[in-house]
Amino acid sequence: MKKNRNFLGNYVDMCTDFGMKLYFGPDGGKPNLINFLNGLFDGEKIIKDLEYRPAEHNGTQDKDRKVVFDLYCTSADSSHFIIEMQQLSQEFFKDRTVYYTSRLINKLVPRGHKGNTYELPEVYFVGILNFVLDRSIPNQYYYDVALCDQQSKKVFYDKLGYKLLVLANFNKEQYEIKSYMDMWLYLFRHMEELDEMPKFLDNRVFGLIFDIGKVANLTESDMKLYESSLKNKRDAESVRLTAIKEGRREGMEEGMEKGRLVERAKAEAEKLKYALNLKKRGLPLEDIAEDLGLTVEQVQKLK
Structure with a gap:
């Protein structure tokens, strides 16, 4: 003791x-x-x-x-x-x-x-x-x-x-x-x-x-009560710290996902811009769509 x-x-x-x-x-x-x-x-x-x-x-x-x-x-x-x-x-x-x-x-x-x-x-x-x-x-x-x-x-x-x-x-x-x-x-x-x-x-x-x-x-009895109470407090602290870490991890993952979405959006915009240039040059719509992974309808709507 x-x-x-x-x-x-x-x-x-x-x-x-x-x-x-x-x-x-x-x-x-x-x-x-x-x-x-x-x-x-x-x-x-x-x-x-x-x-x-x-x-x-x-x-x-x-x-x-x-x-x-x-x-x-x-x-x-x-x-x-x-x-x-x-x-x-x-x-x-x-x-x-x-x-x-x-x-x-x-x-x-x-x-x-x-x-x-x-x-x-x-x-x-x-x-x-x-x-x-x-x-x-x-x-x-x-x-x-x-x-x-x-x-x-x-x-x-x-x-x-x-x-x-x-x-x-x-x-x-x-x-x-x-x-x-x-x-x-x-x-x-x-x-x-x-x-x-x-x-x-x-x-x-x-x-x-x-x-x-x-x-x-x-006293011995109070010591047991205190140790139990202290354990409850430390367990609560552990739960709180875990929640904070999980929140930070989720925040980082959310930020990374947003970054990936932004990059995909930029790439898609560049692809559509390139498709529009090809369309203005008079290339067949079917060829543009096939080369860039677009549908003919998407190419038709480009202005």
């Missing part, structure tokens, strides 16, 4: 399901989650305390599918936070985030009250993504999404938000990191590679992370 622990590095990978629950879950991770959310919201909201809520949510009707969040909690001002780690891209990922928040909002609507009271609490979806969300924007690693008016660009409804962190697009070096959000992103990217806490991190905010994240302190 000691060999395995050395192989796994000094600190638990934050981007595993096990790591998410270890660092941010209800068993000692609340201060980390508060610090993480405060770093992410950067003064937009000040979160002083959190209460963890059940992660499983059944629908209001039997036909509704059950949803399970990685982490779900509320703050002292009754704001609701869904925190999700997503390893692989999904075709309808954006739809799923909207569905998750919609299901939660629907569950929070007061029932059994007369009148037109539809006041809702604030709901936020926080996504930590291990894939590129939009390949047309290769350098954007933070998406701050809200309901906005397209004309004025002002926020239309400020009680629903989606904050997405794209880890694959975050490539800052230590000397480039200034904000707390960047510090968290750096840890998500590099935690399992570190030997100790980097000096640029604030010990008051990140000290607990490095205290509870030591692989050497895991």
Whole structure:
């Protein structure tokens, strides 16, 4: 087992399901989650305390599918936070985030009250993504999404938000990191590679992370859970890299095929041009067609 622990590095990978629950879950991770959310919201909201809520949510009707969040909690001002780690891209990922928040909002609507009271609490979806969300924007690693008016660009409804962190697009070096959000992103990217806490991190905010994240302190049962979780993450990475390679290969093959089609089109155009010249010289149409592999009808139409 000691060999395995050395192989796994000094600190638990934050981007595993096990790591998410270890660092941010209800068993000692609340201060980390508060610090993480405060770093992410950067003064937009000040979160002083959190209460963890059940992660499983059944629908209001039997036909509704059950949803399970990685982490779900509320703050002292009754704001609701869904925190999700997503390893692989999904075709309808954006739809799923909207569905998750919609299901939660629907569950929070007061029932059994007369009148037109539809006041809702604030709901936020926080996504930590291990894939590129939009390949047309290769350098954007933070998406701050809200309901906005397209004309004025002002926020239309400020009680629903989606904050997405794209880890694959975050490539800052230590000397480039200034904000707390960047510090968290750096840890998500590099935690399992570190030997100790980097000096640029604030010990008051990140000290607990490095205290509870030591692989050497895991129990035997936790080690098994972590190894399984780490395998799932690495399997997902393998699938993602294979998809990227296949996409590149398909792109190259498509490009080569387009090139061949262009060359064939050019050759066909040259052949028709030559046939037209022969036709203008008065050569028999049948002879032109036979020599150039054309039909007599094709030669007749040349002008």
